[in-house]
Amino acid sequence: EVQLVQSGPEVKKPGESLKISCKASGYSFTTYWIAWVRQVPGKGLEWMGIIYPGDSDTRYSPSFQGQVTISADKSISTAYLQWSSLKASDTAMYYCARRGTGMRRFDSWGQGTLVTVSS
């Protein structure tokens, strides 16, 4: 069974750094893309970027380029999303999602990680 299990909720202050994770199981981690999607409370879905763990090829949405870093550690089948300096506007639910090579859909999603940034 394909599973994407994300790290738990986080409460941080503005200016702090953060790295959240998405652990994959049930499939070959290095042959599928992993995307990160933001959902501000009460709002819609926003694609942030995507990584191919097989060769670490990473693409970012222009809206998030330079604001976050996406990485992956294929030795432990885990993808990451990190911030170096959080803002209150980063408060949101963050989902990781799997995309097959040559496919243009997200067929499996993590349960989400709620990030709250407040002073």
Add this chain to the structure above:
Amino acid sequence: QSALTQPASVSGSPGQSITISCTGTSSDVGGSNYVSWYQQHPGKAPKLIIYDVSNRPSGVSNRFSGSKSGNTASLTISGLQAEDEADYYCSSYPPSRPLFGGGTKLCVL
């Protein structure tokens, strides 16, 4: 403002059919067969219910169907059930990056 336009809400009674539209441009919806739909229940992660315009993943009810005409894609849910009450998001995936609609809240009266 989302890249793809969906109605904010639709409603229907149990047993009825409803259709949710998703309007883009010739650069995304109109120029691609990579349109998908996601269902999201409150407090849950999105779930893929339609991909490549009209295909259903294994395990998704055949009450869900998708289509496209020009720059507008549509999701139709037939035989509405209470469990269908959720938010629905369309997505188009041109070569550059995926785009999402703003979401449509379906109320089953």
